[in-house]
Amino acid sequence: MTENPVPTHSVPERHGRLGILMPGLGAVSSTLIAGVIAARNGSVAPIGSLSQMGRIQADPADPASDKPLIRDFVPLAHLDDLVFGGWDPISANALEAAQVANVLQGPDLAAISSELEGVVAMDAVFDQRWVSRLEGVRVKDLTSKWDQAMALMDDIERFRSENACDRLVMVWCGSTEAYSEPTEVHMSLDAFEQGLKDNDDSIAPSQIYGYAALQSGVPFCNGAPNLTLDFPGMVELAETRGVPICGKDFKTGQTLMKTLIAPGLKSRQLGLNGWFSTNILGNRDGEVLDAPENFKTKEVSKLGVLGSILEPEANPELYGDIEHEVRINYYKPRGDNKEGWDAIDIFGWLGYEMQIKIDFLCRDSILAAPLVLDMALFMDLAAQRGESGIQEWMSFYFKAPQFEEGSVTEHDLFAQERMLHAKLREFAG
Numbered sequence: 308m309t310e311n312p313v314p315t316h317s318v319p320e321r322h323g324r325l326g327i328l329m330p331g332l333g334a335v336s337s338t339l340i341a342g343v344i345a346a347r348n349g350s351v352a353p354i355g356s357l358s359q360m361g362r363i364q365a366d367p368a369d370p371a372s373d374k375p376l377i378r379d380f381v382p383l384a385h386l387d388d389l390v391f392g393g394w395d396p397i398s399a400n401a402l403e404a405a406q407v408a409n410v411l412q413g414p415d416l417a418a419i420s421s422e423l424e425g426v427v428a429m430d431a432v433f434d435q436r437w438v439s440r441l442e443g444v445r446v447k448d449l450t451s452k453w454d455q456a457m458a459l460m461d462d463i464e465r466f467r468s469e470n471a472c473d474r475l476v477m478v479w480c481g482s483t484e485a486y487s488e489p490t491e492v493h494m495s496l497d498a499f500e501q502g503l504k505d506n507d508d509s510i511a512p513s514q515i516y517g518y519a520a521l522q523s524g525v526p527f528c529n530g531a532p533n534l535t536l537d538f539p540g541m542v543e544l545a546e547t548r549g550v551p552i553c554g555k556d557f558k559t560g561q562t563l564m565k566t567l568i569a570p571g572l573k574s575r576q577l578g579l580n581g582w583f584s585t586n587i588l589g590n591r592d593g594e595v596l597d598a599p600e601n602f603k604t605k606e607v608s609k610l611g612v613l614g615s616i617l618e619p620e621a622n623p624e625l626y627g628d629i630e631h632e633v634r635i636n637y638y639k640p641r642g643d644n645k646e647g648w649d650a651i652d653i654f655g656w657l658g659y660e661m662q663i664k665i666d667f668l669c670r671d672s673i674l675a676a677p678l679v680l681d682m683a684l685f686m687d688l689a690a691q692r693g694e695s696g697i698q699e700w701m702s703f704y705f706k707a708p709q710f711e712e713g714s715v716t717e718h719d720l721f722a723q724e725r726m727l728h729a730k731l732r733e734f735a736g
């Protein structure tokens with residue numbers, strides 16, 4: 308059997324320069340930029356990136372059909388054609404962000420330090436009421452939310468022209484904001500725009516970035532669990548402007564494991580009494596999540612996955628009474644090297660109980676960075692193919708996938724992967 312069969316289809320042409328704009332130059336975004344630079348230099352493979360290393364069955368009905376690399380199957384922007392930008396209220400540039408985050412080892416950073424330093428943070432739209440643990444210093448000196456949105460749109464256009472970008476994508480890599488629910492102001496585009504002009508308290512900074520991106524025709528992906536674009540007014544804007552959007556909250560460590568294991572338990576008809584998940588992490592994200600109002604946003608996102616996978620209504624004997632708890636503790640010594648424990652209480656034949664324990668010693672940003680790359684490239688392709696509004700097929704990447712009103716949210720990683728592949732085949736024609 309040939310390991311890498313010669314593709315029978317023509318490899319699509321990639322063209323143009325793609326700008327990836329990230330509100331939040333912190334651990335994830337600096338690790339993404341560092342990895343892309345290293346992969347471009349040929350010193351490492353882009354491990355963990357489906358768009359770069361994954362293959363796809365060209366014809367799912369024919370198992371003997373060609374299995375090309377995804378990047379040879381659909382016309383994705385090339386790593387050499389990517390340029391990075393971002394906003395941050397604290398980090399001056401991507402090098403400083405990487406040094407603070409302490410994800411990468413000294414020699415790895417030293418080799419690419421000047422390129423990282425070249426990614427200079429633009430002044431942020433920031434409000435400490437939404438992220439109480441951070442003190443912003445590089446912040447736009449504007450009090451009107453409408454003016455802030457206009458200033459972000461100016462930043463976007465300046466970045467586009469200074470970097471000769473043919474296209475742009477925005478990925479929120481900023482901190483998790485305090486928990487909030489949609490209010491009247493979120494119910495329509497008109498109400499939201501009026502809210503910006505009235506400085507409505509329920510409009511968070513990430514929503515202002517989202518508005519600026521969509522008004523500028525820039526696809527937006529939300530890597531945090533914030534509301535950001537998950538409300539009717541913003542979906543209306545995405546559809547009116549013909550721009551694709553997706554979110555929320557990168558599915559990286561513990562929730563990735565949960566959405567791998569839960570479908571397996573269900574396919575073997577093993578019951579579940581409870582799932583207790585706890586984490587320690589010591590990076591800036593952990594510090595932000597130490598505030599109860601910010602943790603609540605993350606907790607809601609993390610708790611949502613089991614119900615839709617296990618369908619307790621359809622399987623009450625197995626999954627009708629599950630206790631599901633999630634905890635995160637800020638513990639500085641671990642930095643970005645999060646440790647996540649899961650105690651899973653299951654039961655089988657004759658109701659006998661068993662336990663599964665997971666201890667995942669992961670690296671948060673090492674897991675998240677390739678996801679940002681994939682989502683930027685796939686959303687850029689979606690925009691070129693004329694997609695607009697919520698992109699449900701991107702749910703593969705998220706803990707709390709944004710779905711259309713009335714459709715059923717899919718959390719099973721393998722079902723999500725099938726949706727993603729089907730969409731890529733559609734894009735490949």
Ligand SMILES: NC(=O)c1ccc[n+]([C@@H]2O[C@H](COP(=O)([O-])OP(=O)(O)OC[C@H]3O[C@@H](n4cnc5c(N)ncnc54)[C@H](O)[C@@H]3O)[C@@H](O)[C@H]2O)c1
Pocket residue numbers: 330331332333334335336394395396397398408431432433434438441479480481482483484512513530531532556557558559560590591592595671672674675
């Ligand atoms: N790393 C993971 O595995 C993972 C998984 C899921 C979600 N996330 C989310 O991704 C986001 C980024 O994670 P991280 O580890 O890089 O965090 P981080 O704290 O290192 O970086 C976030 C950056 O956002 C900045 N920021 C805060 N408010 C801002 C604003 N209004 N505008 C611009 N920048 C702002 C902060 O100053 C900080 O530098 C967080 O919301 C986190 O919860 C991360």
